[in-house]
Amino acid sequence: MKKVSISFTLNGDTVSAEVPPTWTLLKTLREAFELTGAKEGCGVGECGACTVIVDGQTVNACIYPVPEIDGRHVTTIEGLADKEGNLDPLQTAFLENNGVQCGFCTSGMIMSARSLLDDNSSPNEDEIRTAISGNICRCTGYVQIVESIDIAAKKA
Amino acid sequence: MIDYEYLKPASLDEVFDLMKKHGSKAELVAGGTDVMVFIKQGNHSPEVLISLRGLTDLCYIQKNSAYHIGALATHRMLEQSQLVKEELTALQQGSSQVGSIQVRNMGTLGGNICNAAPSADTAAPLLVLDAVAVLQSPEGQRRVPIEEFFIGPSETVKKNDEVLVEIEIPSEMGRFKTAYCKHARRQAMTLPIIGVSVGILLEKDVIADARIALTVAAPTPIRVRQAEDFLKGKPFEEGVLKEAGEIASSPECCMPRDSLRCEGWYREEMVRILIPRVAMAAVEE
Numbered sequence: 385m386k387k388v389s390i391s392f393t394l395n396g397d398t399v400s401a402e403v404p405p406t407w408t409l410l411k412t413l414r415e416a417f418e419l420t421g422a423k424e425g426c427g428v429g430e431c432g433a434c435t436v437i438v439d440g441q442t443v444n445a446c447i448y449p450v451p452e453i454d455g456r457h458v459t460t461i462e463g464l465a466d467k468e469g470n471l472d473p474l475q476t477a478f479l480e481n482n483g484v485q486c487g488f489c490t491s492g493m494i495m496s497a498r499s500l501l502d503d504n505s506s507p508n509e510d511e512i513r514t515a516i517s518g519n520i521c522r523c524t525g526y527v528q529i530v531e532s533i534d535i536a537a538k539k540a
Numbered sequence: 541m542i543d544y545e546y547l548k549p550a551s552l553d554e555v556f557d558l559m560k561k562h563g564s565k566a567e568l569v570a571g572g573t574d575v576m577v578f579i580k581q582g583n584h585s586p587e588v589l590i591s592l593r594g595l596t597d598l599c600y601i602q603k604n605s606a607y608h609i610g611a612l613a614t615h616r617m618l619e620q621s622q623l624v625k626e627e628l629t630a631l632q633q634g635s636s637q638v639g640s641i642q643v644r645n646m647g648t649l650g651g652n653i654c655n656a657a658p659s660a661d662t663a664a665p666l667l668v669l670d671a672v673a674v675l676q677s678p679e680g681q682r683r684v685p686i687e688e689f690f691i692g693p694s695e696t697v698k699k700n701d702e703v704l705v706e707i708e709i710p711s712e713m714g715r716f717k718t719a720y721c722k723h724a725r726r727q728a729m730t731l732p733i734i735g736v737s738v739g740i741l742l743e744k745d746v747i748a749d750a751r752i753a754l755t756v757a758a759p760t761p762i763r764v765r766q767a768e769d770f771l772k773g774k775p776f777e778e779g780v781l782k783e784a785g786e787i788a789s790s791p792e793c794c795m796p797r798d799s800l801r802c803e804g805w806y807r808e809e810m811v812r813i814l815i816p817r818v819a820m821a822a823v824e825e
Binding site: 385386388405406408427428429430432435441442443444447448449451452496499514515517518519520 | 542543544545546548569572573576577580581589591593616639640641642643645646727728729
């Protein structure tokens, strides 16, 4: 299969790769860039485990055709901590408030929450729940996830 | 094995050239939230994907002598548009209930319509709003009322050499009070068991004009003219609205099928119940 060249900004760095045109953004992140924070759950855009931020908007990387990423800005869970390794307030809040159980949904959950807080720094519970409505968690009852996001918003 | 060439034309002319060159081997893709899933699940296997995402000039929501929505406007744009929320309320409500935020950031109004699912969340609002699909081919444009656009599940009147470029809504529809109800098991990431949209034009307390549209009540989204006609000239009151619900849920108007998500009798029942509720919600909004 003839490969396509892509060049984009990944967590602040300009990167490029040659990948098959049939690859999704998720497969490219995981296999070409070895960023395995975004997960493949359902693979069809329903569970949100693959959520990353493209040009300021969350997308399901598992159904995002990678040729479209050329020239865009991508942020993954690996890009949230600063250069010194200080975690994003959301990451800290999830760790401190049991927002993580098995962890499979966590990076997608945090990316959706990050996008919410970027637009709305003091969301109410309804707004938090709507923001993560495309992220399925099968361990928790979402309560500690919602609390973690609320705490992160209040601390920031 | 999944194997296709991915083409990224930058203009409609280029799109038409590529469509002509690749013919039935090619498939158009906009946001990809349906097409990419069909490919991954093995239901579609195009040799060529022609992406419309480069047509950034089809990504707009405007109002002048009519409302104009570019086919590539995303559901998220419609959801967040103050203009759509205030003047085309049912469409804002439909768009804001498609999939999840991630899906709405990618998925487009044009894609939702061309995919032609009997359950499409934007279909009933567009029927209520008298929307017109603007189809373009190398030969020119033609305008198809949305009611004639759907001809079956996943089937539309769009020809192989045409691209849906715009949805147009007549400006007078902005005077209607409209609402959409997606009746579903969950509040997100689901398809409707039944979708009901109602538009009411009130003059004093009399219903001067009405629109009622249903999804998942037939193989295509439908308008329910008998119930609309019944409402015209009647006072806007609960008993009248309930009667419209009775008419719309009768076998002459809708014949919902049994499916995995729900049995037909329940859909019928919910049409009867929801029409007065949605009409009330539209006017109270």
